[in-house]
Amino acid sequence: MNGELAALIALCLHGNDWLATGTGRAPDLDTANSAFRYVERVHVTCPQRRMLRSRKWEADGVADWLRFVNDSGARRLSLVVGSAQPSDLPDPLAASFANGGRWALVDDAPTPHLWQSHWAVHDRNRTDQRIWAVQLTGSPLGQSWLAQPAPSSxxxxxxxxxxxxxxxxxxxxxxxxxxxxxxxxxxxxxxxxxxxxxxxxxxxxxxxxxxxxxxxxxxxxxxxxxxxxxxxxxxxxxxxxxxxxxxxxxxxxxxxxxxxxxxxxxxxxxx
Structure with a gap:
């Protein structure tokens, strides 16, 4: 399974499980879940608009991110796929490369966010194999999404x-x-x-x-x-x-x- 996609699925499923109540300790998936077994750290950023000025919210770790999503008024995350982009490679081949997939998460906050991840090798010599640094970036979703019909089965x-x-x-x-x-x-x-x-x-x-x-x-x-x-x-x-x-x-x-x-x-x- 593609590790980047697996991580998004874990964030979505475990995140929704916690967001259903938004109470108790948010899950530290980046330190405890197998989908992050090769990840050293997760850094999260998201622009915030306050009155007439904007600032960038940032934090380290999945738990802080989930608390931010919860505080934004979201109660659910969804896995989504981006529209086709010009490429010489079909999707099944492109997905075999780092950051080659077109997947992301969307929350259902009153002002929804699109969350995209980018994986980069930080220290390939680590003995515990946690060589990846993951950047999770939020941006306003706006009106750029399109409805996708669910498959019949x-x-x-x-x-x-x-x-x-x-x-x-x-x-x-x-x-x-x-x-x-x-x-x-x-x-x-x-x-x-x-x-x-x-x-x-x-x-x-x-x-x-x-x-x-x-x-x-x-x-x-x-x-x-x-x-x-x-x-x-x-x-x-x-x-x-x-x-x-x-x-x-x-x-x-x-x-x-x-x-x-x-x-x-x-x-x-x-x-």
């Missing part, structure tokens, strides 16, 4: 995409091992006690089972990495490459739709 859409791409993998002896991978993702869609791969604490314990199934399957379905991943395949046969590109794009869209469904993010924005 995120679970069935993901199931169909997994079935199709598994069939494609089964038809090629060189990549038959990927069929097992996709079979495991399909199994998680129906698991009675689904465990989220790589990030078992990505969601709070109270997440309903159907949502946890969908989240676990979506995380397992994320094959859009770098060298050695599904993205690393190449075909000289034009017909085979066309089907590979089609199945890859279908899976990518279905995985994102599943994540939107789990986080209940009904918006798509232009960023």
């Amino acid at each position: 995120a679970q069935e859409d993901l199931r169909a995409a997994l079935d199709a791409i598994r069939g494609f993998a089964e038809g090629d002896d060189d990549i038959a091992d990927w069929a097992t991978w996709f079979t495991e993702a399909l199994r998680l869609l129906d698991a009675s006690e689904p465990v989220i791969p790589y990030y078992p604490d990505l969601a709070p314990e109270g997440l309903p089972r159907e949502s946890r199934q969908l989240l676990a399957a979506a995380v397992k379905s994320w094959v859009f990495g770098g060298m050695g991943s599904w993205n690393d395949l190449a075909y000289s046969d034009a017909a085979r490459k066309a089907e590979y590109d089609q199945r890859t794009a279908e899976l990518y869209r279905s995985v994102l739709a599943a994540l939107f469904a789990v986080t209940r993010g009904p918006l798509s924005i232009r960023v």
Whole structure:
């Protein structure tokens, strides 16, 4: 799973769990959650307008950020995706690079904020592997968002995409091992006690089972990495490459739709 996206999902799900009441201690996800296991620090900034002047609010850590979101009047965060940007790379490939995804969070404050993250290597020699510094930047959302129709069934859409791409993998002896991978993702869609791969604490314990199934399957379905991943395949046969590109794009869209469904993010924005 893309670490940047996983971190946003953790912020959204655990953040919403805390924002429901806004009381008690805000979760220190950057020090305690597996989605931040390679993060050294999270720095947050957001412009604030007070009467006729503006100033920049800034703080360190997820807990301070959540308190700021709560104090702004927000009670919910949503995962969103930006509109397409000119690029030589399709989204599944672009997402394999640092800061290559077009994801963000939006809060529902009276004056909503768009929250975008930027990851930069700060100290690659750290023995604990916490090499990343994350900048979380808030900006006024304004009226630039667009409604995104919810899929009729995120679970069935993901199931169909997994079935199709598994069939494609089964038809090629060189990549038959990927069929097992996709079979495991399909199994998680129906698991009675689904465990989220790589990030078992990505969601709070109270997440309903159907949502946890969908989240676990979506995380397992994320094959859009770098060298050695599904993205690393190449075909000289034009017909085979066309089907590979089609199945890859279908899976990518279905995985994102599943994540939107789990986080209940009904918006798509232009960023």
